[in-house]
Amino acid sequence: MDNITLHVRFAPDGTVAEISERPAALTPQQWFNKLSEAIGMKAYQTFAGGRGVFKVARDQVEALKAAAVV
Template identity: 50%
Template sequence: MSETVMIHVRFSPNGTVVEISERPQGISPQDWFDHLSANKPLVYQALAGGRGLFRIEREELETLRASVKASNAA
């Protein structure tokens, strides 16, 4: 059985991402959110109070981390 990771997101009043968990080093919170949203839109849940949550399997998360680092390195 695979482990599900919950990635918590906090937004500022203007809609930009202030904090997001599981973010790779060197990647801005907004870039990490944009990458997750583009690649896993169906696992995102909007919450009240300027918050949100992604539920992603651990293996998929590692793949997403590697791909965001590669796209930012280019």
């Protein structure tokens, strides 16, 4: 299974400012919410400085991206 790391950067107010692999149809916050709901927060790791990462299987991310386009 091929895992990838999706990087997340938060704004000072706690909203998501940037996130990797985001479909154009979704805002950064919407993509973060979709990942959180579908994959769960156990796949998420928080870092200092308003950053974090999701470590997930590439096929899961691709499926979620495809669903976001529809």
